[in-house]
Amino acid sequence: MLKRTLAACIAATTMTAATAADVEVLHYWTSGGEAKSVAYLKEKLTEAGVGWKDFAVAGGGGENAMTVLKSRAVSGTPPTAAQIKGPSIQEWGDLGFLADIDSVAQANNWDALLPSVVSDVMKHEGKYVAAPVNVHRVNWLWANPAVFQKAGATIPTTWDDFIVQAKKIKDAGLIPLAHGGQAWQDATVFEAVVLGVGGADYYQKAFVELDQATLASDTTDEVFRVFGELRGLIDENSPGRDWNVATSMVINGEAAMQIMGDWAKGEFTVAGKTPGVDYVCVAAPGTSGAFTFNVDSFAFFAQSDADAQAGQQEMAKQILGEDFQEVFNLNKGSIPARLGMARDNFDSCAHASMDAFVASAQTGGLVPSFAHGMAVSEAVSGAIYDVATNYFNSDQSPADGKSQLVEAIQAAM
Numbered sequence: 001m002l003k004r005t006l007a008a009c010i011a012a013t014t015m016t017a018a019t020a021a022d023v024e025v026l027h028y029w030t031s032g033g034e035a036k037s038v039a040y041l042k043e044k045l046t047e048a049g050v051g052w053k054d055f056a057v058a059g060g061g062g063e064n065a066m067t068v069l070k071s072r073a074v075s076g077t078p079p080t081a082a083q084i085k086g087p088s089i090q091e092w093g094d095l096g097f098l099a100d101i102d103s104v105a106q107a108n109n110w111d112a113l114l115p116s117v118v119s120d121v122m123k124h125e126g127k128y129v130a131a132p133v134n135v136h137r138v139n140w141l142w143a144n145p146a147v148f149q150k151a152g153a154t155i156p157t158t159w160d161d162f163i164v165q166a167k168k169i170k171d172a173g174l175i176p177l178a179h180g181g182q183a184w185q186d187a188t189v190f191e192a193v194v195l196g197v198g199g200a201d202y203y204q205k206a207f208v209e210l211d212q213a214t215l216a217s218d219t220t221d222e223v224f225r226v227f228g229e230l231r232g233l234i235d236e237n238s239p240g241r242d243w244n245v246a247t248s249m250v251i252n253g254e255a256a257m258q259i260m261g262d263w264a265k266g267e268f269t270v271a272g273k274t275p276g277v278d279y280v281c282v283a284a285p286g287t288s289g290a291f292t293f294n295v296d297s298f299a300f301f302a303q304s305d306a307d308a309q310a311g312q313q314e315m316a317k318q319i320l321g322e323d324f325q326e327v328f329n330l331n332k333g334s335i336p337a338r339l340g341m342a343r344d345n346f347d348s349c350a351h352a353s354m355d356a357f358v359a360s361a362q363t364g365g366l367v368p369s370f371a372h373g374m375a376v377s378e379a380v381s382g383a384i385y386d387v388a389t390n391y392f393n394s395d396q397s398p399a400d401g402k403s404q405l406v407e408a409i410q411a412a413m
């Protein structure tokens with residue numbers, strides 16, 4: 001109904017946007033590449049006559065945003081839509097907060113447009129309550145080839161080689177690994193080590209199914225051993241550093257590498273850098289056949305006002321549109337969540353991600369990111385964050401790391 005009203009208004013005058021519903025959108029996209037991406041959503045909605053009330057809460061990985069969201073929801077004033085994902089969508093749905101946008105999804109055939117690994121997460125009790133904007137691959141290594149050349153090092157493909165090459169870079173007086181010492185970034189690197197050292201089956205059993213015997217196996221000691229080696233490969237200013245500041249260290253040649261999801265590519269892109277020339281993207285060591293997926297999505301909060309509901313529906317519709325999926329993902333560094341999109345405008349890193357997404361789904365290497373809220377409940381991922389960050393910032397032994405992990409996960413389940 002809103003759409004018809006809007007169409008009539010737009011036909012009459014171009015100044016009628018004020019009569020349309022606004023959507024208040026909570027998100028945590030504040031870095032250069034992220035801000036450019038979310039600006040396109042605002043633009044699409046504005047074009048469709050829906051006003052945008054920006055509710056940005058800075059803080060990589062979204063922990064701050066989730067805290068603010070909870071307080072708004074508890075006080076009875078949730079935003080119209082919020083950037084939440086993975087099992088959290090189910091948690092919010094179970095609490096009765098979410099609006100059903102199934103009519104938009106059915107009218108636009110979302111079941112056919114989305115891979116089931118994505119659409120399953122967007123539904124609560126069989127009905128769509130969230131719309132996916134992208135698929136991020138988390139297990140990436142971003143490297144500056146000029147720094148490698150200066151140090152006489154080569155880009156590593158295994159964790160053992162990573163340590164050897166990183167030492168050469170350190171000996172040349174350069175920073176091997178650009179890292180921001182924040183719990184979620186520690187967990188992101190830890191996740192890459194888990195996947196590279198243990199492989200996808202171990203990852204799935206230990207960190208998705210939370211199988212205690214697998215968590216307590218010798219592989220976990222080896223994971224902590226390698227993770228511990230990385231302590232000496234970062235610089236002393238890393239505590240508290242934002243992830244995009246770490247990315248800029250690779251961009252400007254201060255550091256050789258960063259382990260980060262492909263939102264990092266958004267930063268290289270806004271800096272005008274070209275993949276394969278100014279920087280290199282390769283799978284994190286030991287993970288070339290695997291793909292830790294992280295799907296960003298907007299969940300819609302139940303609204304009593306009919307205009308607000310119409311605004312939500314328009315937002316959901318725009319998000320799955322081909323145009324939005326292309327432009328947003330070109331800026332964000334991710335690949336479209338929507339199937340069958342043209343690849344031509346995407347770069348070589350995106351092509352590698354698209355290929356790995358399809359190939360890993362066939363081999364069992366496609367696994368949800370536990371560091372980015374896709375695999376386990378917030379309680380369990382919080383426990384993993386704590387263990388990873390305590391370990392990385394101390395001189396705990398691998399055996400200590402393992403026993404703390406096993407205990408913390410058990411307590412959080």
Ligand code: BGC
Nearest residue numbers: 059060061062263294296372
């Ligand atoms: C989100 C990305 C975001 C990144 C840094 C991830 O968890 O999925 O969209 O760019 O955190 O904030």
